[in-house]
Amino acid sequence: MIQLELSKAFTLMESGPVVLVTTHDGKKDNIMTISWTMVMDFTPVFAITTGEWNYSFAALRKNRECVIAIPTVDLLDKVVGIGMCSGTDTDKFDKFRLTPLQAKLVRPPLIKECLANIECKVIDIVEKHNIVVLKAVAAYTDTARKEKRMVHAVGDGTFIIDGQTxxxxxxMASKLPPGV
Known part of the structure; x- marks a missing residue:
């Protein structure tokens, strides 16, 4: 083995799925790309890492709700593009030709083009580490969608695409919750 620069160690573990997170600030919808996600338990509780540098963070903090939309590989250029511009001056739904769908339990919209959408409520914000803890309140998947491969960020501008299942x-049956 060769030693890796410590500043690059995160690239060995970052490869959770890249997601799009929608928010609503009281005036308009926005989308941000997030590659730092975590499943916290089966209840379902999730965490994302974001902070003041993201335009959507103020809406998350104020309104305490969002949608996690899970894109597939065919949307990768849009996903990267969304992460490269700001909702401050860009209508990302319009610019990237994505369709907002009304959610049932939260104000931010679902994204029609995504494989799955999870409506979430913010249950905690761990300010020291910019961790937003989310409880899912509804979830949807598009079973008719042909492309189902998700994308995982390595953290250095490269991505890994899901392969064989x-x-x-x-x-693992004894460790899985019933019905999974």
Whole structure:
């Protein structure tokens, strides 16, 4: 093995799925790209990392709700583009030709083009680490969508695309919640 620069160590673990997070600030909808996500438990509770540098953070803090939309590889250029501009001066739904759909339990919209959408309420913000803890209140998936491969950011401008699925549900049955 060769030693890796410590400043690059995060690239070994960052590869959770890249998601789009929609917010509504009271006036308009916005979308931000997030690559730092975490499943916290089966209840379902999730966490994302963001902060003052993202235009959507003020809406998350104030309104305490969002939608996590899970894009697939065919949307990668839009996902990267969304992350490269600010909602301060850009209508990202319009610029990237994405369709907002009304959510049932939160104000921010779902994204029609995404494989899945999860409506969430903010239950905690860990300011020291810019961690926003979210509780899912509704979830949807587009089972008719042909492309289902998700994208994972390495953190250095490269991405990994989901590949073959390997099933070990029987082997792990005692650790999985019922119905999974």
């Amino acid at each position: 390997i099933d070990r549900k029987k082997m």
